[in-house]
Amino acid sequence: xxxxxxxxxxxxxxxxxxxxxxxxxxxxxxxxxxxxxxxxxxxxxxxxxxxxxxxxxxxxxxxxxxxxxxxxxxxxxxxxxxxxxxxxxxxxxxxxxxxxxxxxxxxxxxxxxxxxxxxxxxxxxxxxxxxxxxxxxxxxxxxxxxxxxxxxxxxxxxxxxxxxxxxxxxxxxxxxxxxxxxxxxxxxxxxxxxxxxxxxxxxxxxxxxxxxxxxxxxxxxxxxxxxxxxxxxxxxxxxxxxxxxxxxxxxxxxxxxxxxxxxxxxxxxx
Amino acid sequence: xxxxxxxxxxxxxxxxxxxxxxxxxxxxxxxxxxxxxxxxxxxxxxxxxxxxxxxxxxxxxxxxxxxxxxxxxxxxxxxxxxxxxxxxxxxxxxxxxxxxxxxxxxxxxxxxxxxxxxxxxxxxxxxxxxxxxxxxxxxxxxxxxxxxxxxxxxxxxxxxxxxxxxxxxxxxxxxxxxxxxxxxxxxxxxxxxxxxxxxxxxxxxxxxxxxxxxxxxxxxxxxxxxxxxxxxxxxxxxxxxxxxxxxxxxxxxxxxxxxxxxxxxxxxxxxxxxxxxxxxxxxxxxxxxxxxxxxxxxxxxxxxxxxxxxxxxxxxxxxxxxxxxxxxxxxxxxxx
Numbered sequence: 001x002x003x004x005x006x007x008x009x010x011x012x013x014x015x016x017x018x019x020x021x022x023x024x025x026x027x028x029x030x031x032x033x034x035x036x037x038x039x040x041x042x043x044x045x046x047x048x049x050x051x052x053x054x055x056x057x058x059x060x061x062x063x064x065x066x067x068x069x070x071x072x073x074x075x076x077x078x079x080x081x082x083x084x085x086x087x088x089x090x091x092x093x094x095x096x097x098x099x100x101x102x103x104x105x106x107x108x109x110x111x112x113x114x115x116x117x118x119x120x121x122x123x124x125x126x127x128x129x130x131x132x133x134x135x136x137x138x139x140x141x142x143x144x145x146x147x148x149x150x151x152x153x154x155x156x157x158x159x160x161x162x163x164x165x166x167x168x169x170x171x172x173x174x175x176x177x178x179x180x181x182x183x184x185x186x187x188x189x190x191x192x193x194x195x196x197x198x199x200x201x202x203x204x205x206x207x208x209x210x211x212x213x214x215x216x217x218x219x220x221x222x223x224x225x226x227x228x229x230x231x232x233x234x235x236x237x238x239x240x241x242x243x244x245x246x247x248x249x250x251x252x253x254x255x256x257x258x259x260x261x262x263x264x265x266x267x268x269x270x
Numbered sequence: 271x272x273x274x275x276x277x278x279x280x281x282x283x284x285x286x287x288x289x290x291x292x293x294x295x296x297x298x299x300x301x302x303x304x305x306x307x308x309x310x311x312x313x314x315x316x317x318x319x320x321x322x323x324x325x326x327x328x329x330x331x332x333x334x335x336x337x338x339x340x341x342x343x344x345x346x347x348x349x350x351x352x353x354x355x356x357x358x359x360x361x362x363x364x365x366x367x368x369x370x371x372x373x374x375x376x377x378x379x380x381x382x383x384x385x386x387x388x389x390x391x392x393x394x395x396x397x398x399x400x401x402x403x404x405x406x407x408x409x410x411x412x413x414x415x416x417x418x419x420x421x422x423x424x425x426x427x428x429x430x431x432x433x434x435x436x437x438x439x440x441x442x443x444x445x446x447x448x449x450x451x452x453x454x455x456x457x458x459x460x461x462x463x464x465x466x467x468x469x470x471x472x473x474x475x476x477x478x479x480x481x482x483x484x485x486x487x488x489x490x491x492x493x494x495x496x497x498x499x500x501x502x503x504x505x506x507x508x509x510x511x512x513x514x515x516x517x518x519x520x521x522x523x524x525x526x527x528x529x530x531x532x533x534x535x536x537x538x539x540x541x542x543x544x545x546x547x548x549x550x551x552x553x554x555x556x557x558x559x560x561x562x563x564x565x566x567x568x569x570x571x572x573x574x575x576x577x578x579x580x581x582x583x584x585x586x587x588x589x590x591x592x593x594x595x596x597x598x599x600x601x602x603x604x605x606x
Binding site for chain 2: 015016110258
């Protein structure tokens with residue numbers, strides 16, 4: 001193996017991930033109708049949810065201190081960051097739990113790449129593209145200036161990284177519980193639901209849970225406050241939370257991998 | 271630099287692997303009781319295996335289902351940690367330095383394809399060139415060589431889902447050789463293939479071995495793969511090595527026994543009889559005989575059957591691996 005500098009290794013990894021994303025997209029585009037249905041379906045799903053909030057704010061001015069624009073900003077950040085995370089890193093949560101429980105990590109283990117990034121970037125969730133487009137479009141309806149747009153893009157990227165860490169963590173449960181596909185999928189659903197409501201509606205204990213066990217605050221409330229208040233200190237806090245989430249996830253994954261038992265299932269690399 | 275033949279590509283010493291397997295009897299009541307008090311049993315998949323594989327050799331690592339072959343391959347490729355023992359592949363401990371080893375080995379799992387199902391094999395080749403960090407010239411030359419050697423030109427742009435099993439397996443082998451590995455692990459590369467495709471795969475493996483001197487670790491249930499490709503075989507059963515010698519020894523001692531099945535277009539009027547040939551089964555339209563090629567040549571048996579009645583179909587097969595293993599145990603028992 002070649003002796004490469006740290007920077008070259010990072011460039012090689014990024015180059016590989018770019019090619020992997022290209023291959024995934026090419027595989028997705030092989031079925032045009034399915035591609036369109038998934039993207040448009042998710043767009044419509046989000047539009048229906050948005051209509052509910054439009055009707056709500058037609059009758060009430062605020063909910064837990066959030067006005068319509070705050071709610072739309074929250075929803076745009078959650079949708080765009082979740083979409084960005086799942087469209088590129090699609091093998092997380094229930095899908096990762098399935099791969100672990102079925103012993104299907106063998107394919108990745110015999111190849112010379114960083115295991116977590118190779119696994120999670122090996123699948124695209126096309127409906128995530130619908131979320132991403134919807135989130136971006138919704139933000140444009142409440143955007144105030146270019147500086148805020150730049151902050152929005154930054155927090156969406158940080159929140160997407162947080163989503164990925166949390167969903168890999170959920171997938172890792174399969175190393176310890178065996179069949180954890182349902183638990184992981186339910187956990188993902190809980191995070192989505194919790195993130196899309198103003199944090200003010202939750203009480204003390206629940207609020208603590210939203211910063212710990214179901215860390216939805218880091219993909220909803222915190223990034224929304226950063227954009228709304230241009231709070232740079234909170235932005236640093238969000239970045240620190242992302243770094244901590246990934247360190248914790250990588251440590252859990254490494255610990256779980258020692259328990260991995262492979263399997264004899266017949267695989268197909270889709 | 272290692273001199274071919276003087277350096278062990280694989281060294282295995284006292285490898286054991288134990289799995290914890292949950293036990294449950296059939297029925298709903300048992301399912302509930304196992305929730306409260308789960309019963310776990312230790313299963314020894316590999317029980318103290320030792321062997322060495324010199325560089326440039328083709329080794330057949332064979333055994334029946336559940337013998338421990340796949341577990342051994344998974345340990346040697348870094349997928350599984352052994353419970354006890356040491357092993358090195360190209361001087362690297364697989365489970366400690368998986369990534370470093372992965373640059374130098376190739377793997378083909380017959381039942382676990384690496385190619386993207388919906389895309390042409392060429393797309394996976396491109397992805398693998400990035401995966402193994404090949405530069406553009408290396409990739410172009412290597413791909414050109416493999417496409418020519420494995421005759422992939424006609425279907426390289428066809429989505430994998432549209433390929434025949436034989437074509438797909440050739441592309442799998444090409445993908446695993448793109449980075450010029452020093453050793454390749456082939457786990458059942460001919461599984462599910464027809465006779466023609468099997469022969470094509472064997473020829474391709476033989477050609478690549480001759481051209482590149484790649485060390486090959488082959489597991490297969492097919493005696494044809496083993497006889498046509500390998501010079502040495504290790505037979506594993508119940509996690510232990512029961513035979514480790516040259517293929518000639520295996521062939522001479524255990525693979526001489528053949529089973530011939532013939533079907534006839536008109537009813538048989540008499541019982542088939544021939545010196546050195548045992549009739550295993552005979553019906554009005556079919557005949558199964560067993561013989562040892564050390565005692566009587568296959569050609570002679572076939573000629574006698576054609577003379578015996580009007581034959582519509584004829585098949586000659588090797589004894590199953592289970593029968594061979596039984597023979598090996600019998601032989602060992604006689605020696606003791």
